[in-house]
Amino acid sequence: MAPPITALITGVGGQDGGYLAERLLADGVEVHALALPGDPPVAGVHTHHGDVADVTGTRALLLDLAPHEIYNLAAVSSVARSWEEPDLVARVNGLAAVGLLESAYQLQERTGRAVRFVQASSAEIFGQPDRSPQDESTPVRPVNPYGAAKAYAHLMVGVYRQRGLPATALILYNHESPRRPIQFVTRKITAGVAAIAAGTETTLRLGNLAAARDWGWAPDVVEAMVLAARADGARDYVVATGESHSVEEFVATAFRCVGIDDWTPYVEVDAALFRPVDAAALCGDSARIRDDLGWAPTVGFEELVRRMVEADRL
Template sequence: MPGPRAFITGASGQDGSYLAERLLADGVEVHSLTLSGEPAEFLPADVVRHQGDLTDVAATRALLADLAPDEVYNLAALSSVAASWEDPDLNASINGGAAVALLESAWQVAQVHDKQVAFVQCSSAEIFGEPSESPQSEATPLRPVNPYGAAKAYAHLMTGVYRSRGLHASSMVLYNHESPRRSPRFVTRKITSTVAAIAAGKAEEIVLGNLDARRDFGWAPDYVDAMVRAARHGQGNDYVIATGVSHSVRDFVAAAFTQAGVSDWEDRVRVDPALLRPTDPTDLRGDASRARTELGWAPTLEFPEIVKQMVETDLELQS
């Protein structure tokens, strides 16, 4: 009898590569949906890759019907908040509409094969926008303040709709989570890679936007662990995945320079008004009590160690 089969969208990114490694280690047959020409340097060779576009609903639905997976993880997204302002239509299509179409496809597989299909939607703390309370939990009202958060909120709510329809569906409200595999397009990796370049004498300054924004920074493999635990839990639910501690972007910069051995760094940081977002939540910090209680989940790395691992990797890349 064949073993379990999983389907991952967005597998070429930071989370997708860690998730694929985890599932393969568990003996799961892993299939991924990737865009043609999309770099996937960390994706294991044992992953069966299918080229396609999540917004091509008919093709993706046919693929899912053919594979009939036991677990579906939707990690695909336009993950940049800034980019969501530049193209809100595309953001809505990929982060909202395509996610809902994938939910419907998973539900159809469950119906046709009369089996449980566990669906995991990767949501974001951006659905809370400028939150009415801190820390935020699954009960915190949704009030997104940017196109990215609004599209993610739609997919988050629809995950609940499909759960009420009988699908084993979980929405993971993921707070910022980092690793050396984070793309340099993200501010955290921009910080650690540029700080490493400054320490190596290959750069003079780092240019950033809002230094006062506070975020709850976790370790990416921990958040992947939460996804798998949710898929294999007795029933689906919404889960905030966070450390419960927030740090400012300035804190991240200071920690990175300290780790790189650069003491007089303040004059090396420049704020560019062009990098400031039209709206930017001031403090996002999550309460993961439900995940701790129901899934037995807990973060394993704290903020200083996360920054340390990222800086050390970028220093090695400079040598």
């Protein structure tokens, strides 16, 4: 009997990491995770505490575990925080990813078998794109420290792929679920709307309502990760719905879910919550991954918002 496929996930404590672990376990994969101390355990996952920015320690762990698949989801995921701690974001989102790529390459050289590597890239690498929707050929020109760090890791995936490592960067557009932490605007909206509907809050304070994003369903994005890891070839893919919606649309949809059509009395725009520089309206063209791997989103915008609101009303 062949030994089970093993996988290593970094960032298992985040929204995507939890869904990915569950998805892999359902396939019978032996799942290991690098997690920060204090991260809640995931049932069925072998947890190893450490910091992805500790390249030496992480490399020793990776070479010891010798996984067949590596999913690097670890990141400082807040664009706003990247303006406050750009050096930290550069280490975690950029340098640590390159350390993992080198570790995967060393493992592949040592074992003589392919080590599949999936990097969670971001639409923020495009910054102010010259076209809409964006695809894999859109120029990389980030406008914030988060995007710049992600861009470095994204480009290094291509470098290691040229060396023979089957590595893919998935250019992920915004993707949400009830597991999204409260500091993210989408969850802030749905939790705030649920509280207003329950009568425990009267006001929802937000920043730029005109900002527009391509919002997908997090488990759909996780499915793209697994498909990419197991594809015959390795190449980069945009993972997106192809629809762009503004924060204002998200707000209006969330309020409609609780029977409130006129949401304006409940929302206060706070200039202090605006970002120093915000990416333009981002919308992705996922034709390549649809054609190559048969991936497609399964949850539309309004259903996504409804699921989040209903979860926050429980």
